[in-house]
Amino acid sequence: MLSKKLAARLGLVKGEEPYLTVTLARLRQYGTPTEKKVILGGWLLSLLASISFGLLVVVEGWSGLPVPFGGIEVFITIYPPFLICLWWTLCFGWLWGAIPAYLATFVLALYSGMPLQWALLFSFANPLGFAAISIGYRAIRVPRDLRSVQSIAFYVLITFIGAIFSSAGALIWCYTNQIDTIGLLPIWQGWWLGGFLQSVLIVGPILFFTQPFVALWQRTRSELRAPEVEDLSRRILRLVLVLVLGVLGYGYLTIKLGVDRVESALEAVPGSPLLDATDVLTSTVWIFFWVVALIVLSIGVFNYRIFTRWESVVDALMAELSRLAQTDYLTDLPNRRAMSEVLEKQFSRFERHAEPGALLMLDLDHFKEVNDRYGHAAGDQVIRRFAEIVRAEIRLEDTASRWGGEEFLILLPRVDQTGAQAFAERLRSSVQEHAVEHKGQQIHYTVSIGIAFIGKGATLDDWISQADDALYTAKQQGRNQVVMRAGGDSDSAVVSEDAAPTS
Structure with a gap:
């Protein structure tokens, strides 16, 4: 549950209303x-x-x-x-x-x-x-x-x-x-x-x-x-300056005009005994004003520093919440929502600049059997270990995500068919060779991979669907395989096939 301050920052607390203006x-x-x-x-x-x-x-x-x-x-x-x-x-x-x-x-x-x-x-x-x-x-x-x-x-x-x-x-x-x-x-x-x-x-x-x-x-x-484009800290700084200048300006003019009015009245009475008393009172009032002015300035600076500190903490919390909202809790990989945004950007680059990209859809073979035989804790451990292998294999510019359950997506920008095949085969072999140890038992598992490339005239949904079809073909043909489908091509090619036991 969001804190009250954080909710207020997001405009979720009742009583918050932005200063809406019409142009x-x-x-x-x-x-x-x-x-x-x-x-x-x-x-x-x-x-x-x-x-x-x-x-x-x-x-x-x-x-x-x-x-x-x-x-x-x-x-x-x-x-x-x-x-x-x-x-x-x-x-x-x-x-x-x-x-x-x-x-x-x-x-x-x-x-x-x-x-x-x-x-x-x-x-x-x-x-x-x-x-x-x-x-x-x-x-x-x-x-x-x-x-x-x-x-x-x-x-x-x-x-x-x-x-x-x-x-x-x-x-x-x-x-x-x-x-x-x-x-x-x-x-x-x-x-x-x-x-x-x-x-x-x-x-x-x-x-x-x-x-x-x-x-x-x-x-x-x-x-x-x-549109409101100015950041909050700048707005607060301006408000602090306005309040400080307003208060000090009011105090200064009030004292100045009042003192001038009294002195003008006393000057009309030469030799008045009140002149000395007025000078003492005037000096005291002005000293008091400058002390108050210093206090007001200090309070203004102090409050602004408190606000900027609070804002930095909230910004860090918001960044972390944003990361958590787009991260899969089990694998620490981007979740489906985050991956969808990445795919939309990559597809836009393809439409504008014809930038190639390979999309890999992966599914852990016979994963239900792992859960049934070793328990869900073991299944979670297998998924975490698989995510570690994926992170070790991808480049910095690549994006891997958990698409759902035991299904994953990997985006390889600026990769041709040869490069995508080599990557997929390397990943498949690495998964097959690294068993997961759980409570003294070795759990062997494999992965099926479908590859699709962006084709002319295709949509983003078509691209994902082609990767899914290639994965389906790999699983239908015996699993532990890499199957590629070029953009716009209905034919699939089995790149590798190397069956391995799941336990």
């Missing part, structure tokens, strides 16, 4: 007319709504609004485009939310008189925040339907980080509008706090009702989804 190119190519109409139409309407609401924010002055809270005054900014574009980011992907967010911010920046070069840079603020959110959901596969404590907690955390990154635009806004440090705090706080509260209180409930339907549709329409 515009795939939607246009594979989407139905209804899907194109609903999704593209809704997205274009959202774009127009984002631009309109963005202008309304400037006209109505919904930025840095003071709100009393617990005896203090906090500032929030009401910005509907952020809510609209966040929903598209979470449900369809980063570009779906970033494009309308960028255009809405760009239009309001130009409307407010911001210089073009600054407007182009300023408009990246919200797309930057959405990128942080996307990175979080790509790294931690938490459902976005907000139906569990885990999904709600992660949503609150990652939208807070996204709001912090988005609020970087407040610095450009205040710089281009020549707003001093006293006026910067309400703008910056209003931006991140308003975005965070609206994400939790408005977008959250909307996600609760809409995301399950969107996720179900995305799972059934896999051809519309963007």
